[in-house]
Amino acid sequence: MKPPLLLIGQGSNDDADSAEFGRFVHRLRCRLDQRAADVSGGYLERATPRLSESVASLVARGHHRLVALPLSLSRVGEEWPAALEAEARRHPTLMYDYGRPLGPDPRVLALLAERLKDAATEMPRLRPLEAVGGRYRQLRAVDTPPDYQPGHVEPGETAVVLVGEGSTDPAANAEVHRVSRLFWETHAYDFMTVETAFVSVTPPGVPGGLERCRRLGAKRVIVVPYLLFAGGVLERVWAQALAYGAGHPDLDIRCAEVIGDCDTLADVVIDRYEEALQLA
Structure with a gap:
């Protein structure tokens, strides 16, 4: 039997993010069951199960070697390997191999291109968010008449804003800029530009990215989240x-979906798992 795969998430207080993480762990468990490998998942903070709980469960089931993989698109901080070192001290018989983050794998970029294509499809424009039960409904509903038809906009008149989470680590932020350039040259070369923005922590924010596109002359801007799962972010x-958009009604702003739980993303994770085993 192969060593189990342990997926590590950052963790948040958002139930939607945790639920999709759990579904993705289940997808991988079903996929790797054919290869006789167990799969578990744990968070560094805030959400459950915590990393320590998942490791303890694997050890209790007789596993003393595992492959740990950070489920992250960007460069991970020192707290990730430090957390694993702490688990190794807590369980002296435990050995682990550390896999690479997902990063701008060509298949990840292809998934972003699919989300971009879906958002670029001619459709009615955004309407204000509607709060329901303390959360917000889907953004891309309409506030226009049923017979509204958006004017045709060429790809050369359309800009893209790739949005990362934002970090205090300059190298992690630089990586998102690198992904934007890779995405433009490999999948979005017909578009006017691919700009970079961040949700928080570091500039430019989403409004700053949109403003740059407007000043470049874009008639339409598609916001593409560089995020794995849906949730508060x-x-x-x-x-x-x-x-x-409320202050710039003449600019057609579209928002794409996240990468999400899917088989292509699972393919990337499984390849990282096999790579870690080969390098061990």
């Missing part, structure tokens, strides 16, 4: 885009 992206 995605809602903040949508809310910032909508707030900017």
Whole structure:
């Protein structure tokens, strides 16, 4: 039997993010069951199960070697390997191999291109967010008449804003800028530009990215979240885009979906798992 795969998430207080993380762990468990490998998932903070609980469960089931993989698109901080070192001290018989983050894998970029294509499809424009039960509904509903038809906009008149979470680590922020350039040259070369923005912590924010596109002459801007799963961070992206759009009604602003739980993303994770085993 192969060593189990342990997916590590940052963790948040958002139930939607945790639910999609859980569904993705289940997808991988079903996929790797054919290869006789167990799959578990744990968070560094805030959400459950915590990393320590998942490791303890694997050890209790007789596993003393595992492959740990940070489920992250960007460069991870020192707290990730430090957390694993702490678990190794807590369980002296435990050995682990550390896999690479997902990063701008070509398949991840292809998934972003699919989300961009879906958002670029001619459709009615955004309407204000509607609060329901303390959360916000889908952003891309309409506030226009049923017979409204948006004017045709060429790709060369359309700009893209790739939005990362934002970090205090300059290298992590630089990586998002690198992804924007890779995405433009490999999947979005017909568009006017691909600009970079961040949800928080570091500039430019989503409004700053949209403003740059407007000043470049874009008639339409598509916001593409560089995020794995839906949740509170995605809602903040949508809310910032909508707030900017309210002051610029002549600019057609679209918001794409996150990468999400899917088989292609699972393929990337499984390849990282096999790579870590080969390098061990």
